[in-house]
Amino acid sequence: MKEYIITVKETNTPAILKFEANHFLTTNTNYEFKNIDEAKASPLAQQLFYLPFVKTVYISGNFIALERFDIVAWEDVQNEVAQQLVEYLNSGAPVIIEEAPATKVAITLYAEVTPNPSVMKFVANKKLVPATFEFKNIDEAQDSELAKALFHFPFVKEVFMDENYISVMKYEVADWNDITMELREMIRVHIAEGKEIVSAQAETTQSNKNPEKQAAIASDDETSQQIIQILEEYVKPAVAMDGGNILFQSYDEELKTVNVILQGACSGCPSSTFTLKNGIETMLKNMMGDKIHEVVAING
Structure with a gap:
């Protein structure tokens, strides 16, 4: 079972606080609930509305953002809210009761050169991973279906993932002009088909290094x-x-x-x-x- 950790992050809006998880909470859809009636699809959001200071609940990707009424200050309640979220998520209860996603996900992916001539960066129009992951070889990539697939290309040396991009390091035998399109399409199709990028068991580079x-x-x-x-x-x-x-x-x-x-x-x-x-x-x-x-x- 996944073990959830919550990190509290401030936003540009003082009334809104972001509670970021180390795993994804939803797939492909963002949610905004203004009251408990609107939150019928989210047992977690409904529970949060029992807190009298919660005005709006946002759920997207790997975070929950809460907008508060002015009756409290975040510094007085944020730790209790974070603890409540950790307990709820680790109980295995559903965040969203959502319909199965379509087999294809709209995804845009473009290749971007980097200062390192051996590395090409492939940037997506959506968040791909909740943290940074680095794979030096196919043995290290056992918890990443995408990284394993990339290592089946003989010219792929290393794979690095962070937020909305994947960096691929190649061996000198290959030229980017010959392989970039093939790699880009392979990554794009993998994401579009909803295949796993990293598993819940994958260790981030922070925990490794x-x-x-x-x-x-x-x-x-x-x-x-x-x-x-x-x-x-x-x-x-x-x-x-x-x-x-x-x-x-x-x-x-x-x-x-x-x-x-x-x-x-x-x-x-x-x-x-x-x-x-x-x-x-x-x-x-x-x-x-x-x-x-x-x-x-x-x-x-």
């Missing part, structure tokens, strides 16, 4: 927390646009060295050293002063 020990250290280390916040806010969105990802690994206070892991298109990219020295390292030095001497990257 960030051991609990490092997480514990980071939670007690103010400098590490500050580095993680800067990477999340300023660096990750930029590297995601290039089809990659960056993870904090550790901070050496004595050497003032930050160790990070590069994934996807960033892993093994010829320009990654330039990006590190002239981008990430410079940014951290400017924002954190003499706490940072160097940033060292490890290819994921």
Whole structure:
């Protein structure tokens, strides 16, 4: 059975709070319920409307967003709501009682070059996965039907997935001009037919690459927390646009060295050293002063 974890995230609208799950809650459809009568198709939404401050319930992909009345502040109730959602989802009760989706899903997929000449990014018009996943070979891809199918192409070296895109790294024997259309169509058809992309058992790259020990250290280390916040806010969105990802690994206070892991298109990219020295390292030095001497990257 899936184990659900809820992360609370603020939105641009103060009255609306987003409760993001680590698994998808719905497929292909977004839902908005204004009251308990409208929520007949969602037992979860109906339960949420018993909370007197809930004004509107939105359910989409891997999150639930709630709009509140002004009678409470989110900071007073958000933890209780998150706990209620975790208990409900882990009970196995249905989120939406929805009709079976059509066999085909409208999907648009386009290929986008990245700074890494060995990696092509395939971007979809919908969210594909709830977190980042990296597969170095077909053995690592046992929990991803799509990744396994991609590895059946002899020229596919690695597969990286995040949000609405899939980055494919190739061996040098193949030329993108010869294989891009074939890969794009294969991925598009797989998604359109509603086939599984990653299973509930698949481990995200965060759980693979960030051991609990490092997480514990980071939670007690103010400098590490500050580095993680800067990477999340300023660096990750930029590297995601290039089809990659960056993870904090550790901070050496004595050497003032930050160790990070590069994934996807960033892993093994010829320009990654330039990006590190002239981008990430410079940014951290400017924002954190003499706490940072160097940033060292490890290819994921």
